[in-house]
Amino acid sequence: MIYKKSAGDRLFDTVVYVLSIIVIIVTLYPLIYTFSMTISDPIQAARGNVLLLPKGFSLTALRTVLNDKSIFRYYGNTIWFTVVGTVLGIFVTCLAAYPLSRREFYYRAHVTRFIMVTMFFSGGMIPTFIVVTRFLHLYNSRWSVVLSSLTTAWYIMVARSFFASIPDEIVESARIDGASEFRTFLQIMMPVSKPILAVLALYFAVAHWNSYFSAMLYISDKNLQPLALYIRSVVLQNSMANFADTSARITAAQILSNLQIKYAVIVISVLPMMCVYPFISGNLEKGLMIGSIKG
């Protein structure tokens, strides 16, 4: 693009940059501030002196939160939900998507329609709740969360259109060599479908890591609940009992404010995502496009 650098253009550029910088600031400020509050000196934090960068340095807040050993249990549960949900989710999605992408499968249109219906109609919260807890007896079982959100019609359609775009010759040559349908699926299809597997993995992992609602409905046993419900109880429902008499808090002479504990809980829960993000962000946009337009 060739432009004369006129005064108008320069003004335009300035406006663009100013707006972009505002977007960046607004996006990052809450995250940076939350982090700063967590590692700031409790006195400075309580006085409201922290505005952007940490004032002083103290790990009291983090130590107080980590002193409550139950956070590790919640963390473990979230990891369990994420890993099991992602692995099973990808498996079941591909298991459904592959037959629906094969033209030799005579009934694929019928099955596709059967699955698509669930994109537009759903039983809603209560009937699903009754089925999961009463009829399938999954109340207070980790499987309730994983199985009830195993996959979605949308993911299956995305994976199907990816499989359909793979040249038929690859499948046919495998068949001529005498491979069964399952072998073709596992040994030929799966290896060439790494991009879609990566996209599905990202979608499933993020969804399971962040989900709280089905766990809130189906799991009341605190030993099985995910981290999100822990954050909810500490930050949103103000249950500070876990931190009331920990030694770290007493040595800080009770000045450690509840607010700072809340910030520490938030930081501990988003830290893994923040650590992974720089590595995935490079390929993110490409991956999101595979998953969004086709279908």
Next chain:
Amino acid sequence: MKKRSNEKNRLQSVHGLAFHGRMMRKSAPYWLMLVIPLAFFILFKYWPMFGILIAFQNYKIGSPFWGAGTKWVQLKWFVKFMSNPYFGRYVRNTLILSLRDMLITFPASIIFALLLNEIRSRRFRKLTANISLLPHFISTVVIVSMMMTLFSVDGGVINTLIRKLGGNEINFMGNASWFRTMYTGSDIWQNMGFSAVVFTAAIAGIDPTLYEAAAIDGSTRWKNVFRITLPCILPTIIIMWLLKIGSVMTVSYEKIILMYSPATFETADVLSTYSYRVGINEQQYSLSTAISLFNSFCNVLLIVFANKLTRRVSETSLW
């Protein structure tokens, strides 16, 4: 045999039992693969759909969706719900929040995509795009938690700043008149970058010669935005708009349930949150199901209406 009027009829008559038997045998491996996925959809999707019937029953906890003891009550629960004094409030709040989603949140992502496109430095553009995507990967619970703490009246940084600048503290989270702003604002913060990806991709597909021709004709960049970029991505905008219409009246109640409090019910309480409270907290399963069925019904009505509207102004529509 008589002459068949159309292809479909012919196919149906030819495809008798023997044909399907052969086809079923041929597709056996495919059916075997589909066993688990289909079991999932039947158990967790179709079975609950069947359960919608309880909206028309006096459903007793522990009984099946349809059995010997089922007591049918016609529209009793719908009548009960519509005579609720807060009925208008639930409908109004649901409508306003989903309209704000379409008229504020949705255009924001388009504007952001246009903005990204105008950043000249490639590296800065990538940086801005990547940073804006980040909040999408933060969970709703954490986002609401951050809002609650940052905007809190005792010690929240926003109120600290307001006080330092000489203003009066505002109870952002506990004030009904602020709820909608907080809801839409956090939605934009979380999803603007992510929703813009589709539009960015559409912009990348625009023929660069258009801009070159415009430059020769002496067009300014500001004019290019409206005369080239925007018209070129219009089809994408309409498709995304139609996809959005499909979910009108479905507000993200998962977020509202975390955000609201009785103090903000005036503007925050929507059909789905009310249905949640009735169903999960009060265990009135039939009433709760009737409320969500009513919600879906409004949804369908609005989709039909919006589709008519779209068809009048553009060539693309849902049907």
